[in-house]
Amino acid sequence: MADGTGRILRGDHLGLITARFLGADAVVVPVTVGSALERSGGFGRVVRTKVGSPFVIAGMEEATRDGAKLIVGYEANGGFLLGSDVALANGTLPALPTRDAMLPIVATLAAAKRAGLSLADLVASLDAGEMASDRLPETPSEKSSAFLAKLTEDAFRSEFLRPVGTVESVDSRDGVRMVLSGNRTIHFRASGNAPELRCYAEAKTADEAQDLVRWGLSAAADAMRG
Structure with a gap:
């Protein structure tokens, strides 16, 4: 996914925007994801794991056992994992605890429209480094x-x-x-x-x-x- 200048958006930027857009209260990521997640994410719980989607899935399962309500995970390559059903205005998005490439693209476009910002300005607002x-x-x-x-x-x-x-x-x-x-x-x-x-x-x-x-x-x- 690229912004209006042609710059490719980082996968962990897409993940952070998508987690915010969905209203996640727990986010599970490997240690290679940027630290903007803790610095500016505003989530109730952030769990870091070893690299690999099996570790992220295990972390989401742990967050479920600990009582988190809306759990997501993502990796630096842009793969997004949904650990909980998400109620949206037009229906429910069912949990999909495997890497999904489309959800972060669609959610980031929707987040930019909601905020009235270009993709470049939306990413800049993260101050993610x-x-x-x-x-x-x-x-x-x-x-x-x-x-x-x-x-x-x-x-x-x-x-x-x-x-x-x-x-x-x-x-x-x-x-x-x-x-x-x-x-x-x-x-x-x-x-x-x-x-x-x-x-x-x-x-x-x-x-x-x-x-x-x-x-x-x-x-x-x-x-x-x-």
């Missing part, structure tokens, strides 16, 4: 696993990240995701289906996010060689 990602191919799992284990150690992590900032919080549910000063994140994880280390970054601008990814992969390669 920018994300970038890349990978270090031909990285054996034993090397990436050893590097990720070191990143969980406070002393190594602080020294490793010294060139780019200080760490404010750490999430090690799937790889190691670190929130840095200046509302930035950097996340390293081993691929589940290829011998590669992946790096994701989030920052205020696209250039900052891309620079953080480039630095992260270069620094990780140096650390694994050492």
Whole structure:
């Protein structure tokens, strides 16, 4: 899906807009989804999981057991999962706990019409920042696993990240995701289906996010060689 300037909208932007449009009170997402969900989403409960729709589905089932009424999930690729029936003006949208590509497109268009905004302005109103990602191919799992284990150690992590900032919080549910000063994140994880280390970054601008990814992969390669 693209806005009027031709820019492709990020999947997690579509997910956030759709969750708001449906009135979700619980949202389940993998750790690779942007942090705007917590920062500006306004939801009663946000659950983060490992990467993969089975983990998101399990998180939605847990939210149901805990009493949430309208539960949704989404992934950074744009797939949207509906864990509850949703009552709409013209009928009920039944639960569909598997990745759906059409609902986030239709709901985002409807949200833009309701708000009287272009798609570009609707996304800008999220103040969601920018994300970038890349990978270090031909990285054996034993090397990436050893590097990720070191990143969980406070002393190594602080020294490793010294060139780019200080760490404010750490999430090690799937790889190691670190929130840095200046509302930035950097996340390293081993691929589940290829011998590669992946790096994701989030920052205020696209250039900052891309620079953080480039630095992260270069620094990780140096650390694994050492």
